[in-house]
Amino acid sequence: MTNKKQLSERDICTKFITPALEQAGWDVITQVREEFPLTKGRIIVRGKLHARAKHKRVDYVLFFKPNIPIALIEAKDNNHSIGDGMQQALGYAEMLQVPFVFSSNGDGFLFHNKIAPDGIIEREFALHEFPAAETLWQWWVQHRGLNDQQNTLVTQDYYSDGSDKTPRYYQLLAINKTIEAIARSQNRILLVMATGTGKTFTAFQIIWRLWKSKAKKRILFLADRNILIDQTMTNDFKPFGSAMTKIQNRQANKSYEIYLSLYQAVTGSEEEKNIYKQFSPDFFDLIVIDECHRGSAAADSAWREILEYFSSATQIGLTATPKETKAVSNIDYFGDPLYTYSLRQGIDDGFLAPYKVVRIDLDKDVTGWRPDKGMVDKYGNEIADRIYNQKDFDKTLILEPRTQLVAKKISEFLRQTNRFDKTIVFCENIDHAERMRQALVNENADLVAQNSKYVMRITGDNEEGKAELDNFIFPESKYPVIATTSKLMTTGVDAQTCKLIVLDQHIQSMTEFKQIIGRGTRINEDYGKYYFTIIDFKKATEQFANPDFDGDPVQIYTPKGGDSPVPPDASGESEDGNGIIYSEHNEDREWIGIHERDPEEENSSVRRYVVANVEVRVAAERVQYFDASGKLITESLKDYTRKALAKEYASLDDFLQRWHHAEKKQAIIDELAEQGVFFEALAEEIGRQSGKTFDPFDLVCHVAWDMPPLTRKERAEQVKKRNYFTQYGEQARRVLEALLDKYADEGMVHIEETQILTIAPFTKFGTPLEIIRTFGGLDQYQQAVHELENALYLSDRHSRVQRAPPREGGDGNPGA
Incomplete structure (x- = not known):
């Protein structure tokens, strides 16, 4: 009989949690996503190097339909209690905004119900009592008060071509919140998403679901650059195919369903050039305005006229930076943002x-x-x-x-x-x-x-x-x-x-x-x-x-008073306050391509002096990094490393214990790299100061606990002096001596991999298989390498602990 205590977390999932879901009627192909990725892992930058922090991944995300996550499960091995994963799961649930959260160790489930009507938020279930998908969905529908018609729209699938390109978690939230708001008859919506987070792809999925459900039959997508329109049609909007057209040449073909257009292509100062008036005011059911902080934000802009003409349509504004001044306001027109995904979130x-x-x-x-x-x-x-x-x-x-x-x-x-x-x-x-x-x-x-x-x-x-x-x-x-x-x-x-x-x-x-x-x-x-x-x-x-x-x-908008935007002049041009002139006449001229104007150049009273004989010098220069809390900090590589190590290890002895017991030292190096500890940069900086080459172990001890570092060559020489190899036969001893030399030359990462046996000087000892047999087999060879590593570091463990100076704020005993 299987001993649960000996099973890994993944074994617990396979043998107990997934079968419980199947027994409850969940479709493991379409409704259950294991190891669901939430984030990619923050990119940490120090000097010229970068690394990714560990990404966030949920053990299980449960979908009622492919576009609607409703629950998640955090699994632990059976050495943990049933609820040990709950707090971690609640953090993930906050990101995904799902109401039902479970944790399990294979014995049963702890259930956290964010919308529990009876006020009992957490309770335990046996494995066979896991609720069905329909049960959870009905609880959520009732909580939100959706009727059957609204439900039909909310559950409309997003577009999928079978590839790996599916909406990220924040895109799913933006899409689903928008669809539900429209199902509830909200007609003005603002989505704020940082540049580079996929606003156009998000807009496409919103439009697709509304179009396929026939909730919106004729749709207009407005942007302000030709290249954006063309790229959108050939990339994200490509699935619309022959139902899609681009408005150009001032001709209104009313036989399409999806229309894309420049702002400038559908408006002008002369009445006959206002192509949008060739459409009836109720022609479009939905208008999506890309980069809505620009021309359409101003109440008296010609671009706003388009939106007001089609006022009966649902209108969605997309922007990374909503414009809120005393004269211009996105919020005044669209309302508060329905969803915001900020630059800081995207970086994190x-x-x-x-x-x-x-x-x-x-x-x-x-x-x-x-x-x-x-x-x-x-x-x-x-x-x-x-x-x-x-x-x-x-x-x-x-x-x-x-x-x-x-x-x-x-x-x-x-x-x-x-x-x-x-x-x-x-x-x-x-x-x-x-x-x-x-x-x-x-x-x-x-x-x-x-x-x-x-x-x-x-x-x-x-x-x-x-x-x-x-x-x-x-x-x-x-x-x-x-x-x-x-x-x-x-x-x-x-x-x-x-x-x-x-x-x-x-x-x-x-x-x-x-x-x-x-x-x-x-x-x-x-x-x-x-x-x-x-x-x-x-x-x-x-x-x-x-x-x-x-x-x-x-919102700080004041309709009367304050700085007013410059009204369009007789030529049909207006200025946006940044010295950029917008032409409303030529659809091929885009908002950034018309002409830039410097008001001071046009004001003859402003003189610009040019001085050539004044010395200018650099007064100060410093490098600042964006830290985990979103603040710019001025910090050296060594300072950052010291803080990262202090978070990871309570003391020098704690680090030494972890290093000694690690099956592969490279695993610890990789973990620290995920925290932004860049050993190459540290080695370069410290080596530049001393003229020596140091091992990651010594860099850590030196930077975090001020221990004098030893070079790899010095460590290798210490092992040789102790006659460490006498316990092995002659052939095995020669192999280990060669590994030691490799360590001195190239470091730890190389000697931990068996591939090293395929290169000189090991080839002169025989094939990799013959070398491994010298030690009695693969397990024995790997054990010998592990012991060699410990010999490199373990010998001075106690002396290091005794010599380690007290850390500031500590009790003077770093080994405690």
């Missing part, structure tokens, strides 16, 4: 790229600059006598050496990392972007000589630059590498491989700041893009400390 879950910040303060930015009395600029203009500060630079005053120094620091960073990493430099205005382009060209003359498109200015007024925008975005295109810009690339640019964002722009708008940061948050593993760096010259990253950066949007 490992779906978005984290960032590190390099803050560079320049002396003139910090202290300001005042011209000498009567000083003239390079063009002979007398400079007004006052103190010029960071807000003035590149607007009313240009310090040419400052521009050159910024370009030099950017180029130095790329030389230290990769000179072909895609880089966006955000400048104050078009003139600044052009001067920055020239400075970067001179700093990178060798690569510009190979290809003049290595550095390009991509701004709305420059046709050559705009023509290269798609090449900058596409991962396959090598050039351009560095793009200088002002407003053009602030948003709507899906730069998957952008690894460096440079801020030399005074940014006051939180919406604009979040959009700029969003240019770097996409992960592209095929091209080695796991994180990005922000080089900040103008203190813009202080916005990270603002609670509004990743908090819930708050």
Whole structure:
């Protein structure tokens, strides 16, 4: 008879939990998902290295239908109690927002019912008492008060082509919450999802379910860039096939069901050009507005006219950054966000790229600059006598050496990392972007000589630059590498491989700041893009400390008074407050491609002085990392490692015990790597200081407990001096001596794998099978390697504990 205590957690699932589900009538093919992945594991960045933290995975997620998770089970082996997994399960349930939670050790189930009508939230069930899927579903339906018609819509399946591409947990939540809200007749919905989290795929699944259920028969999807429309049609929306069309050439073909259009393609200042009026006001049942924080957010914009004309349609706004100012409000129109998935959540879950910040303060930015009395600029203009500060630079005053120094620091960073990493430099205005382009060209003359498109200015007024925008975005295109810009690339640019964002722009708008940061948050593993760096010259990253950066949007809209948006003029153009002019006439001209305008350039009273003979220096430079709580911290690699190890091990002795008993030392190294302990970077840093090469064991003891490290060679020599090999026969002794030499040269990871026996010098001892037979078999060989490892480390365990200095705040006994 099987002894449950000897079974693994996976055995408990296979032998007891899954059979209990089958007995209760659950379909294990369509309704039961084992080892369901919730997250991918946060990417941890230190120095030039990255690692993924352990991902979150639920032992069982139970679906009533493939799109509706309703319960989860956390399993433990039988050495745990029946409820030991409950608190872990409740954390997962919070993420998935499911009402029914179970934990089990194979003896039965502890059931946590979040919607228990009798107030008894937790109770135990025997294995054979697990509730059926229909039972749980009816409990939930009754709790939410859904009728049969609403139920039909809510249970409509999402689209699946049989591939692995299914909605992530947060996408499922956004989709299901939206469908249920529409089932309850809610007609204005706002979804806030960070850039790079799949808003378009989420929108497609919402539209698919509403369309297939015939709840919505004619649907309009609005975006503001042609490339976004075209990519959407060929990628996420492709399953709509012949039912889908793109509105263009100002012709309204009413025979389709799914319509995609640019805002600009369906409106204009002249009545006959308003193509949307060729449709009756009740033609569309559903309108989805992508990036709704832009033109449609303003109450008096021409784009808002479209939404108000089709006011009877259900309207869903999608945005990463809802716009909330005194003059413009998404919430005023759509209502509070139905669902929010923030940048911080995306980074923490490992779906978005984290960032590190390099803050560079320049002396003139910090202290300001005042011209000498009567000083003239390079063009002979007398400079007004006052103190010029960071807000003035590149607007009313240009310090040419400052521009050159910024370009030099950017180029130095790329030389230290990769000179072909895609880089966006955000400048104050078009003139600044052009001067920055020239400075970067001179700093990178060798690569510009190979290809003049290595550095390009991509701004709305420059046709050559705009023509290269798609090449900058596409991962396959090598050039351009560095793009200088002002407003053009602030948003709507899906730069998957952008690894460096440079801020030399005074940014006051939180919406604009979040959009700029969003240019770097996409992960592209095929091209080695796991994180990005922000080089900040103008203190813009202080916005990270603002609670509004990743908090819930708050409505501050005042319909009357306050700053009003500029109304459209007679030419049909309007300004959005960021110096960007939107043309309402030409559907082929998109919101970021019209033209950028610097209001100061148009105001003849504003003079821009250009000074060439002022020295500018770096006052301070520091690297900051995004920590687990979402704060930017300035911390060295050693400090971070020390804290990570303190969380993992109570004392030096605790670490030594774990190291000694580990079947493979590499397993501990891998676990620590998941916590962001980068042994290669530590070895480089400590080795650079000492000129020696150290083992991970010694790096840990040295960094965390200040123990003097030994080199691998020193450790190997100590084992040889103790005549450790005399217990083995001559052939086995020669193999172990060779393993010891390999350890001294290359480290622990290599000697733990039997594949090492296939290379020199082991090949001269025979085949791997012959070598293993020398030890009496595979188990005996592995035991000999394990004992060799212990010989490398165990001998000085007690002396290390005795010599270990007391840690700050401790009791002076690190071995206790």
